[in-house]
Amino acid sequence: MIRIVATDLDGTFWRRDLTVPTAHLRAAEALREQGVEMIAATSRRRRVVAEHLGRARLEVAAVVLDGAMGVDLRDGTRFHDAAFECAAAVDVLGLFRAHGMEPCLYVDEQDVDVVLAPTPSTCPAHIEYLGSIARTGDLDAGRPLEIGHEA
Numbered sequence: 270m271i272r273i274v275a276t277d278l279d280g281t282f283w284r285r286d287l288t289v290p291t292a293h294l295r296a297a298e299a300l301r302e303q304g305v306e307m308i309a310a311t312s313r314r315r316r317v318v319a320e321h322l323g324r325a326r327l328e329v330a331a332v333v334l335d336g337a338m339g340v341d342l343r344d345g346t347r348f349h350d351a352a353f354e355c356a357a358a359v360d361v362l363g364l365f366r367a368h369g370m371e372p373c374l375y376v377d378e379q380d381v382d383v384v385l386a387p388t389p390s391t392c393p394a395h396i397e398y399l400g401s402i403a404r405t406g407d408l409d410a411g412r413p414l415e416i417g418h419e420a
Contacts, residue, residue: 271305272304272305272306273305273306273307273308274300274305274306274307274308275307275308275309275310275332276307276308276309276310277309277310277311278309278310278311278313278318279311279312279313282309283321283325287317287321288321288324288325289321289322289325289327294325294327297327297329306329306330307329307330308329308330308331308332309322309329309330309331309332310331310332310336311331311332311333312333312334312335313333313334314333314334314375314382314402315331315333315334315338315340315342315377316382316402318331318333318342319331319342322342323342328342328343329341329342329343330342330343330348332349334375336349336351337350337351337352337375338350338351338352338377359409362408362409365390369390370390371385371386371388371389371390371408372389372390372391372408373385373389373391373395373399373403374406374408381402381403381404382399382402382403383399383402383403383404384403384404384405384406384407384408385399385403385404385405385406386405386406386408387405
C-alpha cells in the first residue's frame with residue numbers, strides 16, 4: 270500500500286511559470302481521496318512553494334531549501350530543520366570572508382528570505398531576482414537591518 274508520494278516541483282509537478290497543470294491537480298486530488306499523502310521536494314524557499322501551490326489550492330508538506338527544512342504548508346508545522354548550529358555558522362561565514370566573499374544568508378523570517386551583506390558577492394542579476402524577499406543586513410547577526418537593498 271502506498272502511503273506517501275514525493276514529487277519534485279520544477280519541471281516535474283509544475284511548469285516553468287510555476288503553475289500546476291490540471292492533470293497534476295487531478296492526480297494530487299486522486300491521491301488525497303485514496304488517503305495517500307503528497308510531499309513536495311525542492312531547492313526553492315518555503316515562501317515560493319507555499320505561494321504557488323496555494324494558488325493551485327494545494328496545501329501539502331514540503332521539503333525546501335535543498336532539504337534544509339521540512340514544513341507542513343497546511344499549518345506551518347516544521348517536521349525537519351537542518352540549520353547550522355550557531356558556532357558552525359560563524360565558522361563557515363569566517364571561511365567565506367577569509368576568501369573575500371560575502372555570501373547570501375538564507376533565513377526563514379516573516380517578510381525576508383535572504384539577508385545580503387552591504388557589498389554581497391553575488392551578481393547584480395541575482396540581487397534583482399531576489400527582489401523584495403532580500404534585505405541588506407548584518408550577516409553576523411543574521412537579521413536584516415534595512416528595509417531594502419542596494420544593487
